[in-house]
Amino acid sequence: MPLPFKLKRFNAETNAPPYWSDHTVEVEPTDRVLDALNYIKWNLDPSLAYRRSCAHGICGSDAMVINGRNRLACKFLMKEALQESAVITVEPLRGFPVLKDLIVDMEGFFAQYRAIKPYLVNRDPEPATERPQSVEQHARFEFTTQCILCAACTTACPTFWADKEYLGPAAMVQAHRFIFDSRDQGGAERLALLADSGGVFTCRSIFNCVEACPRGIDITRAIYQVRQKMLFDKK
Numbered sequence: 139m140p141l142p143f144k145l146k147r148f149n150a151e152t153n154a155p156p157y158w159s160d161h162t163v164e165v166e167p168t169d170r171v172l173d174a175l176n177y178i179k180w181n182l183d184p185s186l187a188y189r190r191s192c193a194h195g196i197c198g199s200d201a202m203v204i205n206g207r208n209r210l211a212c213k214f215l216m217k218e219a220l221q222e223s224a225v226i227t228v229e230p231l232r233g234f235p236v237l238k239d240l241i242v243d244m245e246g247f248f249a250q251y252r253a254i255k256p257y258l259v260n261r262d263p264e265p266a267t268e269r270p271q272s273v274e275q276h277a278r279f280e281f282t283t284q285c286i287l288c289a290a291c292t293t294a295c296p297t298f299w300a301d302k303e304y305l306g307p308a309a310m311v312q313a314h315r316f317i318f319d320s321r322d323q324g325g326a327e328r329l330a331l332l333a334d335s336g337g338v339f340t341c342r343s344i345f346n347c348v349e350a351c352p353r354g355i356d357i358t359r360a361i362y363q364v365r366q367k368m369l370f371d372k373k
């Protein structure tokens with residue numbers, strides 16, 4: 139079936155006003171929005187810019203605003219899009235500077251990610267084999283290991299839009315992943331950072347992040363657990 143698309147276009151190099159480009163693409167109900175973007179780029183308008191890599195919801199590179207909501211273009215099907223609208227709109231993520239069309243500048247996002255030390259901190263002598271962990275210990279943070287750093291959560295958050303000092307939900311999720319890892323010894327440093335302005339108490343529990351996460355991570359639960367750890371369990 140032929141399906142109309144409206145794509146938000148902008149080029150930071152020319153700084154001309156943003157505009158919408160219109161395209162009609164022949165699609166199947168089981169095609170993904172990414173398939174349509176690929177068709178447009180490869181057949182109709184090679185100047186269209188967007189990120190994608192794995193095409194299977196793993197790399198997190200093609201998060202964008204589709205029909206007004208943050209989604210991965212490689213996971214969102216035409217039949218789902220059509221239930222919402224007869225015209226599919228695609229825009230870049232909100233709250234980051236747009237570089238070109240659907241590509242945003244994620245430097246700030248990754249700077250916030252790096253700030254929470256997203257790696258195992260362990261000052262003990264290196265063991266001869268692995269650092270063992272029980273199933274129960276792993277279960278404490280398993281859900282936050284699901285994050286693919288697509289930024290759908292952070293850019294859905296009104297608090298982040300209004301306060302660029304706020305570390306944002308993705309950084310909180312990554313902090314949770316290491317704070318609750320029984321093998322890690324960097325929790326106190328991360329908790330000190332997250333206690334500052336821009337940390338976990340800046341979250342207003344709006345839940346946009348939970349709705350936006352393409353991995354189904356209960357982000358508000360992760361933030362709540364970090365708060366609890368900070369307030370009641372200094373270990």
Ligand code: FES
Binds near residue numbers: 189194196213
């Ligand atoms: S292209 Fe990798 S998550 Fe969509």
